[in-house]
Amino acid sequence: MVTVKINDLEFKKFIPASKLEAKIAELAHKINEDYKGKTPVFLPILNGSFMFASDLIKEIRIDCRISFVKTSSYAGTSSTGQLKTLIGHEESLFNQHIIIVEDIVDSGLTLDKILTELRDRGAKSVEAVSLLRKKPAREKNIEVKYVGFDLEDEFVLGYGLDYDGLGRNYKDIYKAFSPK
Ligand code: IMP
Secondary structure, eight states: OOOOEEETTEEEEEEOHHHHHHHHHHHHHHHHHHHTOOHOOOOOOOOTHHHHHHHHHHTOOOOOEEEEEOOOOTTTTTSOOOOOOEOOOOOOTTTTTEEEEEEEEEEHHHHHHHHHHHHHHOEEEEEEEEEEEEEEHHHHHOOSEEEEOOOOOOOEEEBBBBTTTOOTOOSSSEOOOSSS
């Protein structure tokens, strides 16, 4: 599909699955090198990162653990600015090397809160890998060690990312082309 329509918005194909796959292999390669000899805990942030996390972690060749957390600060195409409670991480993350796995960092609110919370809980190290990063996060210098693609301030969906709950199932990433 070249374009898709969800509710009031039209989207056109933006990053095809083949490009995602190549970029994810690169990210995994860097993580494999950087964490050699360590056993990191991957912490995918649900719901949006489920496809990315799955494809990324399949390329990880070092010993690792996986634990999921859930948050949400989005309604429609903009952040509500309020983060719902973090659900999960009941496993002890104390003294662990944690790699947060995000689909997209926009305002950075979600990631910043999680980074702080994990550091306060005594993680040995905390870094983040995000498939996508938008302009507001770059402008605010939000810490993201591994980034797949840098975007402008545009709304995207597919490959786990949704618009009001829809569109997560597409294997490519689409971008909105009607006004927000
Ligand atoms: P932040 O807290 O503003 O950085 O927002 C991060 C979360 O908002 C991401 O994990 C996504 O779930 C969601 N989000 C941000 N931008 C988009 C987008 O363009 N499409 C779909 N979801 C988005």
